[in-house]
Amino acid sequence: xxxxxxxxxxxxxxxxxxxxxxxxxxxxxxxxxxxxxxxxxxxxxxxxxxxxxxxxxxxxxxxxxxxxxxxxxxxxxxxxxxxxxxxxxxxxxxxxxxxxxxxxxxxxxx
Numbered sequence: 001x002x003x004x005x006x007x008x009x010x011x012x013x014x015x016x017x018x019x020x021x022x023x024x025x026x027x028x029x030x031x032x033x034x035x036x037x038x039x040x041x042x043x044x045x046x047x048x049x050x051x052x053x054x055x056x057x058x059x060x061x062x063x064x065x066x067x068x069x070x071x072x073x074x075x076x077x078x079x080x081x082x083x084x085x086x087x088x089x090x091x092x093x094x095x096x097x098x099x100x101x102x103x104x105x106x107x108x109x110x
Contacts, residue, residue: 033072037080041065044104054102059087061107069105080105 042053045063049056059065061082069087070098080087087105094102 030068032074033078034069034070034081035072037071038065038069041105049057058092058104059107060103060104061087062109063107082107085109 033066040056042049042056044058044060046053046064049058059069059082060065061067063083067083069080069082072078085108088108090104090106091101092104094100
């Protein structure tokens with residue numbers, strides 16, 4: 001009787017293993033990043049940064065937005081990098097509220 005129960009359990013586990021979907025974790029599946037965020041940036045030296053692109057973050061970098069900018073975020077903490085270097089984040093006041101600011105990212109080659 002015990003052998004039949006064990007055989008039944010083994011068959012059930014084997015069937016579950018065979019029918020279970022395989023895990024395929026692609027980098028894009030991570031909700032926290034890093035993700036390509038280049039479209040959310042505009043060079044601080046671009047005239048559009050103060051007109052049509054005023055809703056995006058500013059970047060001061062020798063590469064501008066020509067090289068990919070990766071950002072990650074987790075529990076209101078985050079960072080961005082470009083060309084393997086972490087970008088320094090500076091919050092520039094943009095209004096009368098503490099929460100009304102525009103972010104300037106600066107590339108540090110050192």
